[in-house]
Amino acid sequence: MSPTMEKGGIVSWKYKVGEPFNTGDVILEVETDKSQIDVEALDDGKLAKILKDEGAKDVNVGEPIAYIADVDDDLAAVKLPQEQNTEKPKSSRNEAPSPEKDEVTKQQHKEPALTEAKRTKGEQANSEQTFLPSVSLLLAENGISKQKALKEIMPSGSNGRLLKGDVLAYLGKIPPDSVTKITEFIKKNEHLDLSNIEPIQLKPEESEQAQRKVTNKMEITPVQFEEQLMFHAPASVPFEKLRESLNSFMKEAYQFTHETPLTDTNSKYFDPIFEDLVTLNPREPRFIFSYDLIRIPKANNMQDIYEQEDIFDLLTSSDASVSQGKSVKKDLLPEKSEFLLTLNVSVNNKKFNDAEDKAERFIDYVKELQSF
Known part of the structure; x- marks a missing residue:
């Protein structure tokens, strides 16, 4: 309606x-x-x-x-309230009002008067509020307009909101004090009272133990990777020049590993801007590394081994070659130096879920040196 x-x-x-x-x-x-x-x-x-x-x-x-x-009620035994006659009875002008009518009239105006007396002590209802369905229905059932409700009914809700209990108290269907008590109880318990709580003073020993436990929990053992790689370089290349070139290669591998995403960049769903947004601190390093380069000296008997006669060479060679007593000429041996690279990688920040993957990619990148 x-x-x-x-x-x-x-x-x-x-x-x-x-x-x-x-x-x-x-x-x-x-x-x-x-x-x-x-x-x-x-x-x-x-x-x-x-x-x-x-x-x-x-x-x-x-x-x-x-x-x-109710469905199970016996209508013969149910006591119904007396029907109220809402129509005004026809009476003559000279008829004096009965005492019962005066008493009913006083009773009807008693509760609104009390409510209006309390209304002056309450806050003003918010005129811009939208009534709850229960409030609107109750006001409509009792023929109370919105303007009258905002003017005469004391609100108990937050920010001057009228509640169903306020309307019931105004109509005298519930005691007005019940609404006041509930409102006071809610306001009293809106904030938690911590004034009666005393902080515990820890003893120095207990404080040190607690701090030690927290420190132990916060310490995270870094993940360590160690790889040893063997590669060759021409013997004519100076060692210092090889070290400088290797250092540049390491920096390039480190930068490439951090800048290149782990996802497939050829996928149609790949978006570099989105990857940069969802990656936690993309500019922060995921690992640190160190390396050591040493030259492997040639064995003293290396030349003797190469100059020894081989049974297969003896069986397949001509008489001239056998008489020479050597299967491999010294000037035909390749002049290359062998180097050992020891690489240490430490994943020093475990808060990144891609740190270990990037560290392993870095190691794989450096392993390409073994192809030389």
Whole structure:
């Protein structure tokens, strides 16, 4: 129904008195000034008494139209509340008001008066708020406009928000003090009171032990890689020049390993900008390395070994070659020097999940020297 609706009519009842219905069943059909609406049951039950028959017009919003009992209730034993006569009785002008009527009138104005007295002590309701559905329905059922509610009902919600309890207290259906007590309890417990908590003073020994445990947990053993590589270079190349060239090669491998992503750059899903964004500190080094280069000296008997006669050479050679007593000429031996490269790589930062992979890629890059 519309929140501005004040009166309506009963089109038809879908159930008779005593007939049970289930949750969601249409109990009756009502009409407003704009449309006809089906009213569904909110719970299982049955009609105990119908107060407004079909065709009733100008029924005020909030006025009882029927009584509902539980499915298992005996209607003969159920005590129904006395029907309130909402129509003004016709009386003569000279008829004096009865004491009972005056008492009822005082009782009706008693609770709003108390509520208005407390209203002056509360905060102003937020005029820009949107009422909750429960609040809007309750106001509509009792014929209270939004302007009147904002002006007369004291809010208990945050930032001047009206709650259902505020409306019920205004209507006198619950004690106003209950809303005040709940609001005070919530505000009191919004913040945790730590004033009565005293910090524990650790003894020096306990403090050192606790600090040692924390330090041990924080220390992470770095991952170590060690590789020994053998490669050859012409004997005419000076050792210092070879070392300088090797140093440049190491720097190039280090830079290449850090800058090149681990993912497939040829994939259509690869995006360098995205990879740079999702990689944690892409400019921070993942490992450190050190190396040592030494020249392997030739064996003293190397020349003798090459100059010894071989059985296969003797069997396949001519007489002239055998008479010479040598199978390999000294001037035919290749003049190359052999070097040993010891490489140490330490992954010194375990907070990067790609550190070990990049370190292994660096080692594989350096291993290409073995092909020479």
